[in-house]
Amino acid sequence: MELRIYTQNRIEAHSIDLRLLDRGDRLEQLIYFLSPNSLIPEINKSDEDINPPFATLKENFQDELALGLRVSADRALQMGEVHTHLVDLGFTQQQADKTVVRLAFLMFADDTDIFSEHGYFTNFLEYEMKEKPENRLSNLIRLFTAVDTPDDAERNRLESGAPYINGGLFSGADTDTYNFHIQDLDDEIIQKLYEISKDDWSKINPIVFGSMYEGAMDSKTRREIGAHYTSEQNIMKVIDKLFLNNLRIQFNRVKNSKNSTVSKLLSFKKSLSQLTFLDPACGSGNFLIVTYREIRKLEHSVIQEILTLTHQKFDTGFGVNDITSYGFNARGRLTSDRMAVSDKTWQPLIGVEVKQFNGIEIGIPYKDDLGVYRYNGYPIDIAKAGMWMMDHLMNREFSNIIAGIPYVRIPLHESANIIQADSLKIDWNNVICAKDLSYILGNPPFIGAKIKKGENPRVRLSEIFPNIKNIDNMDYVVGWFLKSFEMVKRNDLLKIGLVAVSSISKGIQAIRLGKLYQENKISINFAFQTFNWDNNGTNVRVVIVGFNDKSIELDDKILVTEHNKKELIVSHINEYLLDDAWINLSTKTQQISNASEIKLGSLCLDDNNYRISSSEYEKLKYNVQGRGIIQYFHPFFGAYEILNDISPKEYILHLDSEERKKVSNNAIIKDILYRVGVYRESVAKADQYLAEYPWKYKRDRFYNNEILAIPRHSSGPRDILPMRYLAKGTIISDGAYQIQAAPLWLFSILQSSLHTGWLNIVSGRLGESLRYSSNIAYNDFVFINLSENDKSALNDYAKEILNIRKQLFQKGISLAQMYDRNNIPFRLKEVHTKLDTFVDNLYGVTEFTDIGRFHRVLELYNLKK
Numbered sequence: 068m069e070l071r072i073y074t075q076n077r078i079e080a081h082s083i084d085l086r087l088l089d090r091g092d093r094l095e096q097l098i099y100f101l102s103p104n105s106l107i108p109e110i111n112k113s114d115e116d117i118n119p120p121f122a123t124l125k126e127n128f129q130d131e132l133a134l135g136l137r138v139s140a141d142r143a144l145q146m147g148e149v150h151t152h153l154v155d156l157g158f159t160q161q162q163a164d165k166t167v168v169r170l171a172f173l174m175f176a177d178d179t180d181i182f183s184e185h186g187y188f189t190n191f192l193e194y195e196m197k198e199k200p201e202n203r204l205s206n207l208i209r210l211f212t213a214v215d216t217p218d219d220a221e222r223n224r225l226e227s228g229a230p231y232i233n234g235g236l237f238s239g240a241d242t243d244t245y246n247f248h249i250q251d252l253d254d255e256i257i258q259k260l261y262e263i264s265k266d267d268w269s270k271i272n273p274i275v276f277g278s279m280y281e282g283a284m285d286s287k288t289r290r291e292i293g294a295h296y297t298s299e300q301n302i303m304k305v306i307d308k309l310f311l312n313n314l315r316i317q318f319n320r321v322k323n324s325k326n327s328t329v330s331k332l333l334s335f336k337k338s339l340s341q342l343t344f345l346d347p348a349c350g351s352g353n354f355l356i357v358t359y360r361e362i363r364k365l366e367h368s369v370i371q372e373i374l375t376l377t378h379q380k381f382d383t384g385f386g387v388n389d390i391t392s393y394g395f396n397a398r399g400r401l402t403s404d405r406m407a408v409s410d411k412t413w414q415p416l417i418g419v420e421v422k423q424f425n426g427i428e429i430g431i432p433y434k435d436d437l438g439v440y441r442y443n444g445y446p447i448d449i450a451k452a453g454m455w456m457m458d459h460l461m462n463r464e465f466s467n468i469i470a471g472i473p474y475v476r477i478p479l480h481e482s483a484n485i486i487q488a489d490s491l492k493i494d495w496n497n498v499i500c501a502k503d504l505s506y507i508l509g510n511p512p513f514i515g516a517k518i519k520k521g522e523n524p525r526v527r528l529s530e531i532f533p534n535i536k537n538i539d540n541m542d543y544v545v546g547w548f549l550k551s552f553e554m555v556k557r558n559d560l561l562k563i564g565l566v567a568v569s570s571i572s573k574g575i576q577a578i579r580l581g582k583l584y585q586e587n588k589i590s591i592n593f594a595f596q597t598f599n600w601d602n603n604g605t606n607v608r609v610v611i612v613g614f615n616d617k618s619i620e621l622d623d624k625i626l627v628t629e630h631n632k633k634e635l636i637v638s639h640i641n642e643y644l645l646d647d648a649w650i651n652l653s654t655k656t657q658q659i660s661n662a663s664e665i666k667l668g669s670l671c672l673d674d675n676n677y678r679i680s681s682s683e684y685e686k687l688k689y690n691v692q693g694r695g696i697i698q699y700f701h702p703f704f705g706a707y708e709i710l711n712d713i714s715p716k717e718y719i720l721h722l723d724s725e726e727r728k729k730v731s732n733n734a735i736i737k738d739i740l741y742r743v744g745v746y747r748e749s750v751a752k753a754d755q756y757l758a759e760y761p762w763k764y765k766r767d768r769f770y771n772n773e774i775l776a777i778p779r780h781s782s783g784p785r786d787i788l789p790m791r792y793l794a795k796g797t798i799i800s801d802g803a804y805q806i807q808a809a810p811l812w813l814f815s816i817l818q819s820s821l822h823t824g825w826l827n828i829v830s831g832r833l834g835e836s837l838r839y840s841s842n843i844a845y846n847d848f849v850f851i852n853l854s855e856n857d858k859s860a861l862n863d864y865a866k867e868i869l870n871i872r873k874q875l876f877q878k879g880i881s882l883a884q885m886y887d888r889n890n891i892p893f894r895l896k897e898v899h900t901k902l903d904t905f906v907d908n909l910y911g912v913t914e915f916t917d918i919g920r921f922h923r924v925l926e927l928y929n930l931k932k
């Protein structure tokens with residue numbers, strides 16, 4: 068028995084279960100809401116002055132929602148612990164998966180009127196606490212079997228009072244083979260289940276229930292398979308732009324039409340029941356569950372409008388106690404007699420069903436008894452159960468809207484079509500026919516181009532798409548884009564919205580994916596530029612891309628700028644997710660303006676055996692055996708050292724073939740080369756031949772010249788990517804690029820905001836780090852023709868910057884510290900500001916932003932193509 072207090076249009080309600088008034092918080096709520104000041108505000112007071120004001124009531128609803136989210140997350144994680152406990156007792160992964168999901172659904176059923184007796188399952192667990200441990204599992208199996216038994220007499224014989232639930236969740240419980248190694252259900256697990264079940268599971272949010280999926284995996288496994296829980300807020304970003312906003316607009320247009328409004332509403336309502344959805348990497352079903360909820364809520368609003376326009380309502384006490392069989396005829400009149408009207412005109416009261424929703428999920432990897440990796444179906448079971456939970460919650464919400472008359476779909480109808488498979492290996496058209504599909508949506512795994520190996524390796528993209536060049540160097544999510552393109556070719560009305568790592572819109576990946584968009588005649592109709600993924604401690608920068616066939620391209624596209632700052636209406640969205648036409652940069656092996664050549668540093672393949680510390684270097688100078696070899700040790704810098712070290716902290720051995728002969732008998736050299744040789748015998752087979760040449764670098768890029776060193780990766784709050792001259796004789800690692808004898812004027816341009824603006828658009832990312840590249844960032848950058856006066860001025864700026872840096876180095880301040888955006892020294896910042904102004908004027912920049920500077924360089928680039 069519940070008391071419901073409605074607000075505004077009776078859609079929102081606060082319910083108090085009168086059977087739980089023995090709980091202090093419930094009694095307190097009842098007293099609060101029934102107090103005269105709450106229900107009968109003083110006349111002549113404004114809405115704001117009412118005590119408590121409506122805003123306060125709304126805050127209470129929001130607090131209750133937040134409480135529901137917390138309860139859901141806590142219970143889900145606890146159920147994840149139950150899963151672990153079951154495995155410890157000897158359950159197989161599959162048995163533990165099914166058992167936990169079944170238990171969770173029964174706890175949910177306990178508090179949502181699926182059982183006729185409130186607390187039925189909690190009472191069952193309380194009884195189990197007194198039962199002998201050896202009988203507990205068989206009792207539980209008997210209950211599982213009962214709720215899957217349609218025959219009333221047989222069901223009551225198995226477990227009195229159990230309802231017939233159906234839906235496949237409990238099917239086969241009586242025939243499940245439990246390993247004889249399974250131990251009895253101990254007091255600890257029964258006590259834990261009892262305590263969890265006592266909570267109010269009616270507040271469980273099925274969306275958060277994906278935490279059970281996460282709870283069954285350690286962080287290493289989550290990273291390897293790219294699984295990350297998707298928050299409701301981020302899901303709404305996708306579905307709002309993909310379809311929901313348009314559906315709301317359609318509803319309002321129909322609702323406000325002047326003619327045949329009821330007929331149009333009925334047609335719109337029917338169209339909702341004909342939409343179909345596919346999440347091809349559905350995990351525990353969050354995208355599908357939220358989408359189902361939102362479509363149902365919209366259908367509820369349509370029904371309310373029809374009932375209002377036709378002056379119909381349900382009233383309790385007039386013989387109507389179950390409206391599940393009701394529907395609308397062609398005139399919008401309610402009838403429960405479907406056979407009295409044509410099937411073509413009659414439609415059920417609630418037309419939207421979970422069977423409209425489809426998913427593909429590979430599952431959670433585990434090792435079988437033979438040590439072979441397999442994938443269990445745990446997330447699939449959670450997703451299906453979550454859909455049923457949301458269906459039941461939506462039915463309860465609908466009951467609230469129509470005067471509390473029950474609308475119940477128990478036994479469960481046909482379930483969501485969620486299959487277990489490797490999404491990239493199968494034909495999605497076999498899951499749901501592309502011609503029948505309305506939308507593809509989801510959050511494919513966050514697996515980077517270089518993070519596809521591990522204990523649970525996924526199939527290489529090149530094995531699936533063998534005709535696409537260099538695809539294995541792209542992020543794994545690109546596979547889902549390409550599979551979506553295939554579905555679009557079968558249905559040019561299909562629309563897609565996917566979350567992806569932001570690197571697909573940066574650097575060479577943007578170039579390659581941009582070509583694939585165009586080759587497949589794909590248009591991007593909405594996009595979210597980079598924003599931070601902020602769930603469960605994940606540290607990922609993502610984008611959202613909404614795309615479809617070019618034939619249904621929109622004139623007005625929606626572009627949400629970085630970190631959700633602005634929402635813009637634009638005419639183009641390109642491969643970089645910018646408001647612009649396709650840019651179509653190409654990678655180049657030579658500098659487009661014939662400027663100085665850039666090369667990576669050296670790749671040693673030595674397991675750091677060539678290197679010695681600066682203190683060891685000093686000792687070596689005075690060592691008898693070191694005196695003849697000290698000249699072969701050179702200052703060494705990697706990307707980190709360029710930014711963070713002032714003087715070299717390590718020195719590295721470098722020998723050419725002739726030098727090696729001179730020192731071949733030196734004990735120190737022999738020891739180093741021996742260790743390098745041994746190490747190289749254990750590396751990848753393709754490189755093992757280098758063990759025979761332990762003095763040779765795998766890639767030798769030492770030119771014994773002054774170099775301008777550029778870190779390949781640079782993270783931190785900086786407005787430019789700091790570069791640095793290093794003295795002749797210095798060796799850098801392949802974590803950095805080098806330009807030999809770089810002129811000062813070139814240094815000035817590379818350290819300007821113009822070049823930084825270019826980098827911020829075209830460069831790739833590694834996490835939050837800017838990734839410099841030779842073939843795009845440098846070789847595609849246009850250096851304009853400069854007069855001698857221009858070069859002289861740029862040289863002067865360079866000298867001034869380098870002089871200030873030298874003074875700061877002497878004070879122990881590193882390059883990283885100098886260029887911290889929040890702490891850059893005044894004199895250094897002042898010179899850079901003057902340099903930026905000078906370079907902007909040289910290039911003819913008119914918009915002094917990253918985008919403006921990028922566009923100016925792009926104009927010059929297009930003139931050179």
